[in-house]
Structures are given as C-alpha cells and as structure tokens.
Amino acid sequence: xxxxxxxxxxxxxxxxxxxxxxxxxxxxxxxxxxxxxxxxxxxxxxxxxxxxxxxxxxxxxxxxxxxxxxxxxxxxxxxxxxxxxxxxxxxxxxxxxxxxxxxxxxxxxxxxxxxxxxxxxxxxxxxxxxxxxxxxxxxxxxxxxxxxxxxxxxxxxxxxxxxxxxxxxxxxxxxxxxxxxxxxxxxxxxxxxxxxxxxxxxxxxxxxxxxxxxxxxxxxxxxx
Amino acid sequence: xxxxxxxxxxxxxxxxxxxxxxxxxxxxxxxxxxxxxxxxxxxxxxxxxxxxxxxxxxxxxxxxxxxxxxxxxxxxxxxxxxxxxxxxxxxxxxxxxxxxxxxxxxxxxxxxxxxxxxxxxxxxxxxxxxxxxxxxxxxxxxxxxxxxxxxxxxxxxxxxxxxxxxxxxxxxxxxxxxxxxxxxxxxxxxxxxxxxxxxxxxxxxxxxxxxxxxxxxxxxxxxx
Numbered sequence: 001x002x003x004x005x006x007x008x009x010x011x012x013x014x015x016x017x018x019x020x021x022x023x024x025x026x027x028x029x030x031x032x033x034x035x036x037x038x039x040x041x042x043x044x045x046x047x048x049x050x051x052x053x054x055x056x057x058x059x060x061x062x063x064x065x066x067x068x069x070x071x072x073x074x075x076x077x078x079x080x081x082x083x084x085x086x087x088x089x090x091x092x093x094x095x096x097x098x099x100x101x102x103x104x105x106x107x108x109x110x111x112x113x114x115x116x117x118x119x120x121x122x123x124x125x126x127x128x129x130x131x132x133x134x135x136x137x138x139x140x141x142x143x144x145x146x147x148x149x150x151x152x153x154x155x156x157x158x159x160x161x162x163x164x165x166x167x168x169x170x171x172x173x174x175x176x177x178x179x180x181x182x183x184x185x186x187x188x189x190x191x192x193x194x195x196x197x198x199x200x201x202x203x204x205x206x207x208x209x210x211x212x213x214x215x216x217x218x219x220x221x222x223x224x
Numbered sequence: 225x226x227x228x229x230x231x232x233x234x235x236x237x238x239x240x241x242x243x244x245x246x247x248x249x250x251x252x253x254x255x256x257x258x259x260x261x262x263x264x265x266x267x268x269x270x271x272x273x274x275x276x277x278x279x280x281x282x283x284x285x286x287x288x289x290x291x292x293x294x295x296x297x298x299x300x301x302x303x304x305x306x307x308x309x310x311x312x313x314x315x316x317x318x319x320x321x322x323x324x325x326x327x328x329x330x331x332x333x334x335x336x337x338x339x340x341x342x343x344x345x346x347x348x349x350x351x352x353x354x355x356x357x358x359x360x361x362x363x364x365x366x367x368x369x370x371x372x373x374x375x376x377x378x379x380x381x382x383x384x385x386x387x388x389x390x391x392x393x394x395x396x397x398x399x400x401x402x403x404x405x406x407x408x409x410x411x412x413x414x415x416x417x418x419x420x421x422x423x424x425x426x427x428x429x430x431x432x433x434x435x436x437x438x439x440x441x442x443x444x445x446x447x448x
Contacts, residue, residue: 062288138369145353
C-alpha cells in the first residue's frame with residue numbers, strides 16, 4: 001500500500017482531498033500546522049476529520065509564523081475584512097503554501113511516501129498566488145531537486161485534485177465519499193467551538209457552494 | 225537602502241554570507257530556526273554573529289521539525305557519525321533548506337525585501353541535495369510564482385555567494401570583512417558553550433579550511 005501525506009487545514013477542501021486520497025487506495029498520513037492562526041478551532045477540526053476519514057496518523061507541527069506577521073490571519077492588529085476586496089486580500093499569509101508543502105515534503109521523505117496532497121483550488125482561490133497550477137508544478141520540480149528521495153529516483157508527486165473544481169463539485173464529490181462537512185471549519189473568524197461568522201470571504205464561498213450543489217449546509221453559525 | 229534577509233545557522237558559512245551582504249550595501253535582517261536541533265548553542269551563536277556584523281534585526285522562528293524526525297541532527301535516537309560516509313549522510317535533515325528558504329521568503333515579503341541570502345556551498349556540501357545550484361535556481365523560480373511580490377513584478381533573488389567557493393576562500397574573505405569566527409559554531413555535537421568535538425564531518429571540513437587558508441583556527445574544542 002502506497003503512503004501519502006495530506007495537508008489538512010480543517011476546512012472543506014482539504015477534508016475532501018483526504019477522502020479522495022483514501023478512495024484512491026493510499027495509506028493516509030495527515031498534517032496540520034499550529035502557526036499562530038486566529039481561528040484555532042481549525043486545529044481541532046483537522047484532528048476530527050483525520051479520524052473520521054481513517055488516516056493512520058495525524059501530525060501537528062508547531063510553526064512560529066506569527067513572528068513574521070503580515071497577514072490578518074496571524075497578526076491580531078489587522079482586521080479580517082467582511083467584504084470581498086480586489087486583488088490579493090489581507091488574509092494572504094506570506095509564502096504559506098510554500099512553507100506547508102516544504103514541511104509535508106520532509107514528512108513524506110521520512111515516511112518514504114511519494115505523494116503529497118493539497119487542497120488548493122484555482123477556481124475560487126481568492127487571489128492567493130500560491131494556489132495556482134504554475135505554483136504547484138514549480139513546487140513539484142523543486143521537491144525532486146531538494147531531496148534524497150528525489151535524487152535517488154523516487155520522484156514526488158504534488159497532487160492537487162481540486163485544482164479546477166467548483167466549490168459545488170467539491171462538495172458533491174465529498175458527500176459521495178462520506179465526508180462529514182459539519183466537522184469542517186472554513187470561517188476566518190470561527191469561534192472556539194468552530195462556529196462560523198457567515199460574513200467573511202471564506203464563509204460566503206462556502207455557503208454559495210452548498211447552495212449551488214443543492215445540498216443542505218451543515219455549517220454551524222454564530223450571530224455576532 | 226535595499227533590505228535583505230540572511231539565513232544564519234550559527235556556522236562559519238552563513239556568518240560570512242552576512243558579512244558579504246552587509247558589504248554589498250544591504251540593510252540586513254537575519255533569521256534562525258529553533259527546530260529541535262541537538263546543537264542548540266548554534267542559536268546563541270547566530271544572535272552573537274547578527275549583532276557583531278550589524279544586522280538590524282534577528283528573528284528566531286520556532287519550528288517543530290523534531291516531530292518529523294528522520295535525521296541524526298533532530299532525532300536523539302540516531303547517532304552522529306564521526307567518520308565521513310559515502311552518499312547522503314544521516315545528518316541530512318529532510319527538506320531542511322526548502323523549509324528554511326520558504327520561511328525566509330515569507331519574512332522577505334513582509335519586509336518588502338527582494339534578496340534572500342543563504343550560505344550553501346556546492347564544493348564541500350557533504351552530499352546534501354538541497355545545497356546544489358539547481359536547487360537554488362528552482363527555489364528562485366518558485367518564489368516568484370508563490371508570492372504577492374513576485375506576481376506584482378518585484379522578483380526575489382536567492383543569493384548563494386559561496387556556491388563555488390572552497391572553505392579556505394570563504395574563511396579568507398570572511399576575515400577580510402571582519403567576521404569573528406570564534407563566535408561561530410559548526411560542530412554537529414557542540415556543547416552548551418559552543419565548544420566543538422573536532423571529530424564530526426563538519427569539524428573536519430572546518431579545521432581543514434583554516435589550515436588551507438593559512439589562518440589560525442580560533443575554534444574552541446572540548447575533549448570527549
């Protein structure tokens with residue numbers, strides 16, 4: 001059985017990716033980051049999702065991104081906007097996916113896994129540059145130059161199965177594969193129980209996805 | 225004045241790189257990682273070197289690489305070998321330079337710096353794949369796809385000025401630029417005061433470099 005590392009954010013997309021990797025026959029090792037994010041309930045969500053979908057192990061890596069700052073998601077002095085903005089939003093965390101994929105690469109190398117799954121999506125990617133297909137391709141090239149495994153002819157594959165899927169398609173596929181979306185947290189300002197604000201960019205995209213998919217939205221919301 | 229981020233390991237090479245960046249006229253921001261390494265004295269060394277060479281700020285980022293394991297440098301169950309081995313050694317930390325450069329990229333983006341300096345060296349690179357020129361080039365490409373700054377036309381440059389220098393040349397240049405090498409720690413099993421074992425791969429390369437450069441070795445050694 002081939003092993004794979006799956007990056008889990010606690011959100012809807014990466015939970016679906018885990019279900020896809022599992023259905024493809026991989027032995028799944030999930031990985032999340034404790035990086036000083038505001039919405040810490042996503043860490044609890046990741047662990048629950050990893051268990052629900054039968055991953056072998058869930059690893060949480062501590063990462064001091066808050067020392068770098070520069071994003072509304074890690075810097076408590078910046079406010080999360082409730083209206084979609086033009087261009088790259090303030091919730092962009094500098095180099096986040098590069099950092100996350102690098103750590104997944106290290107974990108994969110230790111496990112002798114050659115596949116790394118990430119839930120990036122070029123359709124509703126909110127303007128983040130590190131969600132684009134060209135970025136994923138460049139990372140795969142880098143991975144095979146950077147590592148002992150790559151040099152020794154066991155190449156890594158960065159799998160981004162949601163790349164061109166709409167949110168509605170992601171939800172439909174996930175429901176078919178048994179994902180319990182009530183466990184997932186997408187909101188940028190979720191409360192401690194993982195309940196969502198219903199107002200931020202991320203909440204809007206998610207709610208629209210359920211609506212378009214014709215599936216009842218299981219998200220717990222709080223009223224501000 | 226242009227800003228630059230300089231990765232400091234506490235060792236001889238990266239200290240020299242900081243001196244080079246400073247001499248080239250950059251306002252220098254240094255960065256080190258608290259990643260569960262055995263030789264924690266390198267963290268103290270980094271801070272001293274940053275101050276000695278006049279960096280504006282020194283940032284230490286916590287990073288749970290020990291949770292991943294797989295290297296004699298982060299896993300206390302593995303032993304550091306005292307004889308040079310063939311191939312990629314057990315001191316190789318999976319994906320380490322990829323992870324370190326990713327975090328430097330995040331810091332550079334927050335600072336609006338376009339230059340990142342790293343002390344990799346392809347001559348005595350000890351067989352680490354992530355010290356090769358092809359790796360550095362691939363990372364630069366990735367950096368410009370991964371970031372807001374790259375997308376907006378402010379490209380990053382990954383500077384590896386020691387790439388083709390011998391250890392002797394590095395030391396000669398560093399002495400000219402005022403690096404106090406007594407502050408640097410290269411040993412894989414240095415003690416708490418930063419004194420070196422004199423036996424590991426890294427100690428051997430360093431001692432040979434001073435000899436070849438014709439410069440007295442200022443390294444403090446302990447006797448095992």
